[in-house]
Amino acid sequence: MKSILVIAAHPDDETLGCGGTMARLAQEGKAVHVAYVADGVGSRIPTGLPDQQALAARRLAAANACTVLGAQLPRFGDYPDNRLDSVPLLEVVQYIEALICDHRPDTIFTHHCGDLNIDHQLVHKAVGTACRPQAGHPVTTLLFFETPSSTEWQTPGDAPAFTPNWFVDITDTLDLKIQAAQCYESELRPWPHPRSVQGIEHLARWRGATVGVDATEAFMLGRYRT
Incomplete structure (x- = not known):
């Protein structure tokens, strides 16, 4: 990994x-970029x-969270919160394509397709569309993360289950x-609640225990090209 883009x-x-x-x-010297799609607050109004x-x-x-994590200052989309299904998918794809054009990442982290949250589902789909493996496309690795209180809350049979096959040891960065x-x-x-401090730590510890280390984050590999 050389340049990373997280699309949330x-x-x-x-x-x-x-x-x-x-x-x-970030501690390893990689450029970590973050971009958001929806505003994150509109659905509460x-x-x-x-x-x-x-x-x-x-x-x-x-911005403060990204600073703590050592990432670059994030970019913000203004699409309607929890209403991405009201936006033409092509518009979201084009927003993501522009991000890829600006940052030229080789690795993208984004949502799992089976999350309960509709915005997560559509961001996943838009990223997959924007990262069609065409000649010259910079993205060689797609990794899908789990989001506590969304991924595990999806009911069985309604969507593909999150079954991780890629684990990153975060023992030294869990505190961050x-x-x-x-x-x-x-x-x-x-x-x-899974989105409590204890819930976040317990999930990392459990994911770590499944692969024999103190703490990990778990992902599903969508694509990897050497």
Whole structure:
């Protein structure tokens, strides 16, 4: 991996899904870029339009989290929160294609297709479309992360299950992942919610235990080309 692009539906998904990996790659000298697609707050307002104060706070939290993880300052999309199914898929694909053109990443991390959240599903699909393996395309590796309180909440049979086959040791960066998650104070929940500090740590410890290390983040490999 040389240049990494994390494409997340909402601010905080990047930290929940691959924050420890981002921190590890940044410490290894890799350029880690982050981009969001939806505004992340509009669905909490009856009109669907984001409250500007809430939007500013969420974006500040995202910038702070990326700084903690050693990533570059993120780019923000303004597509409607939890309403990406109201946007032509082509428009989202073109937004992602522009990001790829700007950053020329060889590796992209994004959502798993089976998440309960509709925005996660459509970001996954848009990334896959934008990364069609054509000659000269820079992306050689696609990795799909799990998002606590979305991936595991999908009911059996409604979508493909998350069955990880790629693990990154984050034993040395788990603390940074938790610090970054705490930047999103308004998004965290008390234990035993999976989006609690304890839930985030327990998942990393469990994923680590399945492959014999203290803590990992788990992914599904979508494509890998040497």
